[in-house]
Amino acid sequence: MRLLHLLPLLCLVVCAVDARKGVRGRRIRSQDRSNGIKRFAADxxxxxxxxxxxxxCQERQLTSVLLGWPEDIHHLLLARNRIQVLRDNTFSHFQNLKSLDLQQNEISRIEEGAFNGLSKLTTLLLQHNHLKVASEGILIPMPQLKYLRLHDNPWRCDCQLDSLIRFIQVPSNRNIGNYARCAEPRDFSGRQLKKMDAELLCSPVQIPTPDDKQTPASQKKSDVISLCHSYIHPVLRLDCRNRDLKTVPADIPLDIVRLDLSKNNIKKLRQGEFTSIKDLKLLNLSGNSLESIDTAAFTGLLYLGELDLSNNSLRYFQYGVLEDLYFLKRLSLGDNPWICDYNIHYLIYWLKHHPDVSHTGLVCSEPEEFRGWPVENYVKTYNAECPKDKQLGQRPGTEPAGNTPLELTAEIDEEEVVSDLGPRPYRGPKKYEIIRLS
Structure with a gap:
């Protein structure tokens, strides 16, 4: 009987615990929504x-796509993982996907139906992987595809690559497979897939024609851009950090918005280095031992908003260097050996007439008496008014009486003036009138 009386109490306790758990779960879910960022497996x-x-899901050491990811995503970022094979229907449940970033993995094989279901995909990044062969068939499920990056893969240019190369070379596919090159066989090594003669791929004897063969200089030039990492989302970005570049690459994609050239060996910016990338908004040139910048180096960068020139060897700017940067908002100048002499005045003049530009690191390095001074303070002392002439019989800070100019007389020995002109007869001291205009 006592047990019968205790049962209602036990039910009440269990219900209370469940209710608390429910409230706690709702609180956690509401917190996730309020933060705007949710975390899933693999962080x-x-x-x-x-x-x-x-x-x-970048840099998560993933070897495959995990279960439980949301299916309504528009952009999936899987760069810098350890994925080796893309199997059939790997992405078929992401039917709203617009971009898929798989660069810098270890992908060596893509099965025919790996991209099934991606009918809305416009951007696919497969550069910096281990792909040797692929066919046009893997692209059939993506009729909206406009951007396909395939460079820095060891492509084997033989009959198995025939359909993919022909697809890349269709004139309307202007952003498909740019910069991708053959790695083997040796006769075709270094040739762009875009320019490869497809008729030679399946011929039993492959004889390169003289016109099609790459010259060493042009091959080296294009290899520079293949070293960089490009990203599409959230903005078009090219990362060329720490690539031992001696000059600005000439084949930078025209639609790049952010360009990182930091930690290279670029010592001089020449005229018109960036005229082809007119949409550039951020340019990082820090850590390059940069010594000089030509006057027209930034010509064409009308929309550049941020420029980082810190940690270089700049001493001053030539007149006119910054004149094309109409929308610049941030200028980083720290860790440069700025010389505080007349040459530095242009930079201060430009900054004074562009008060919306936030700048940092403008400190004198030489000469020694100004070392550590803000350059602005040095320029103020340089332009300070000269002290007024000491005036006979006048207190400092007072003006002479009346509105007439102050007239002073002084005795000057004529011989001191013309002694080097030969002997003169002695005439005695002569008086001169010295007039100071107030």
């Missing part, structure tokens, strides 16, 4: 940008 992050959902 991936979900976020919204401009009304589109991004799922960031």
């Amino acid at each position: 991936c992050k979900e976020s919204w940008i401009n009304g589109e959902k991004y799922f960031d």
Whole structure:
């Protein structure tokens, strides 16, 4: 009987515990929504940008796509993982996907149906992987594809690559497979897939024609851009950090918005280095031992908003270097050996007439008496008014009486003036009138 009386109490306790768990779960879910970023397995992050959902799983040591990821995402970022094979229907449940970033993995094989279901995909990044062969068939499920990056893969240019190369060379596919090159066989090594003669791929004897063969100089030039890492989302970005570059690459994609050239060996910026990338908004040139910048080096960068020139060997700017940067908002100048002499005045003059530009690191390095001074303070002392002439019989800070100019007389020995002109007869001291205009 006592047990019968205790049962209602036990039910009440259990119900209370369940209710607390439910409230706690709702609180956690509400906190996730309020933060705007959700975390999933492998510490991936979900976020919204401009009304589109991004799922960031970069640098997570992933070997495959995991179960349980949200299916309504628009942009899937899987760069810098350890994925080796893309199997059939790997992405078939992401039917809203617009971009897929798989660069810098270890992908060596893509099965025919790996991209099934991606009918809305416009951007596919497969550069910096281990791909040797692929066919046009893997691209059939993506009719909206506009951007395909394939460079820095060891492509074997033989009959197995015939359909892919012919697809790349269709004139309307202007952003498909740019910069991708053959790695083997030796006769075709270094040739661009875009320019490869497809008729030679399946011929039993491959004889390169003289016109099609790459010259060593042009091959080296194009290899520079293949070393860089490009990213499409959230903005078009090219990362060329620490690539031992001696000059600015000439074949930078025209639509790049952010360009990172830091930690290289670029010592001089020449005229018109960036005229082809007119949409550039951020340029990082820090850590390059940069010594000089030609006057027209930044010509064409009308929309550049941020310029980093820190940690270089700049001493001053030539007149006119910054005149094309109409929309610049941030200028980093620290860790440069700025010389505080007349040459530095242009930079201060330009900054004075562009008060919206935030700048940092402008400190005198030479000469020794100004070392550590802000350059602005040095220029103020340089332009300070000269002290007024000491005036006979006048107190400092007072003006002479009346509105007439102050007239002074002084005795000057004529011989001191003309002694080097030969002997003169002695005439005695002569008086001169010295007039100071107030």
